[in-house]
Amino acid sequence: MKRTVDVSFPVGPVHPCWKEPARVKCETRGEYVVSAEVELGYMKKGIERIMKGRPWQEVMFLAERVCGICSVIHNMVFIEALEHISGIDVPRRAALLRVIVNELDRMQSHLLANFSYCYTIEHETLAMYLLDVREKVMDQLERITGARVTCAYIVPGGVRFDLRPEDAQALRLSLSAIGEEVMRYTDMFANGPLIALRSRGIGILTKEAAREAYAVGPTARASGLGDIDRRLRHPTYQSLGFSPIVRTEGDNYARIMVRFQEIAQSIGLIQKCLDELPAGPIRGGGIPGAGEIAYSMEAPRGELTYFVRTDAAGRVLEISIQTPSIMNIEACCHYMLTGVSSLADVTSTFVSSDPCIACTER
Amino acid sequence: MTILQKVKNFVRSRSIHVAYVDVGSCNGCDIEVLACLSPRYDIEQYGIFVHNNPREADILLVIGAYTPGWEEKLRGLWEKIPPPKAAIAIGNCPISGCLFARPHTLVDPPVAKHIPIAAQVPGCPPRPTEILSAILSVAPTIFADYEVKTK
């Protein structure tokens, strides 16, 4: 097919709007984007090669450092994969504490993604408001786990630290404050006419295209795919009565709104966990054994899968990680960016799919 | 010291432009640098302005353990920054390689092999307060009397 291309326009790798290096090459006709391609490879560290042959207590920390934003879920998926291999049971209290920490992590990740989007569309006021709320979430995360980003909270058989009564009280108080603020900012985002100009109807990913591109996470849920949420298959989430949030618009606006709604949903889940939290042990013990498994869970950005094979001493022989961002980045480049009517919307559309380059390249 | 130099010193200590470059980290330090922007830490009340344009920057925050993808690019990026300039290594990765400095790895730490590093902020990741105090303590000492020193 013959195409008329005016300019091949590179965005990145170092770009003021992007937190991580990636290059998007847009072929444009005037302001209209004909096609886009992503070029990766600035962050490849070879984590899976380093992981091979190491005991789980080292791989656990490497798994956390696959992605610094959603570090809790990487920890959780790797440890739960090991537990499934060796048949280790987790006490109910520890399982609920895992959900609490995981949802706090999801909240801060979504707030960061929405901050990036608001910053990219130059709505700095809302962006700073969101970053301020994120600090409150980080405070709670730090209070429970003892670290802000790489928490190292989940170990085989349970969690490392118990939730103290005074911390639970502080968490409850803080959650209701965060909930009110997030509701206010959601309202600001949903009803802001200038925000709507930059977001509504831009970067549309239809339901069929999302299915075709194997989009995952909030990106897919904003296009009407709800059944891909892996939390539906997790026993603890099932017992909490989890149901995913789905929107049907499929544009930038829907993707950000899905994240806002998921933050509110996470607050509800944590409060439910706190209500149901039984007394009891938090560490059941157990030594990882030999086996092979593919285990998936829902990261803030979508489905995250670990393929792990271990030997009898709990050493990781083979490991391969499938992270959500690669699907979303491809969906973004091939479906969302094609047909964007202005080059100024390229960055905001790319950021709205919440790309995490560190996860993608590892 | 001339009055002009004094004015320059004063202005340079109150207006620091920062660019950050991620040369292969886990993202943890990136978001801690971003957290410095938040109203809690409010990096701009000290006159530090974070944006990602090397040509306007005074201080380059280097994050990450130097992956092969950056081999020719980091040096070029460093040379684009107009003097006076300084690079600060954020996190364990640019200092020692952190957990990635193992056999079979692709990274090539420390970053000090590739560009001159003025200060290091250890931690995996460092807290925003640590990053903030590092920038605040390095910038005045490097930029003070720059014209006198280079004469």
Next chain:
Amino acid sequence: MALSLVAYIREFARVEWAKKFLAARTAPLVIPPYFRNYPELTGKTCTHHLFCMMACPAPGAIDVIRTPEGWQPRIHVGHCIRCGLCVEACPNGVLSSGRILESMFLDNTRLSFSFAITVDLDRCMGCGNCAVACPVNKLIDAQMSHGGRASTDDLLLKVSDGKCHVLHVEKCTGCKTCEHHCPNEAISVARLLEAVHSPEEEPWTS
């Protein structure tokens, strides 16, 4: 346009916003007590079990050195990732970081180490380097011959029938000396870390 103006006026004409704008000061930059900072010495006596070094996931972050006052762990800033595993692994509470020691006392948790030695018989050449190098063997039978053969069966490692055999794995201290001395990567030591919450104690409730 008029709508957005109204929206902005409504946002910024609030008393709450004006108060915040006029009285905004960032809080003093303090590190909260629950943050796991670099481990510090508590002053208790180190017994040189080296569990801190075995648990540490970061290369070159901790070592134990001999000082005039006895053995002492030393943290290398720039390598340490502040995970706090060394604090949990130490049987004597020599190190402390954040609230970890306090939490371990409240939760009554303990990390325990056990060791497993696996010998790949296809790769083992029966050279006996591992058995000779093993410091546990040296204490039991200082007279061990260079081929790793010995008369006693109390040993940790022993060569018989041309292959290395593990006799008493419970004596292993996890030092990995055998692994480093094996020319053919046939022997490997696994350090099994297990964390348990003692059930007989009163559990911490919320």
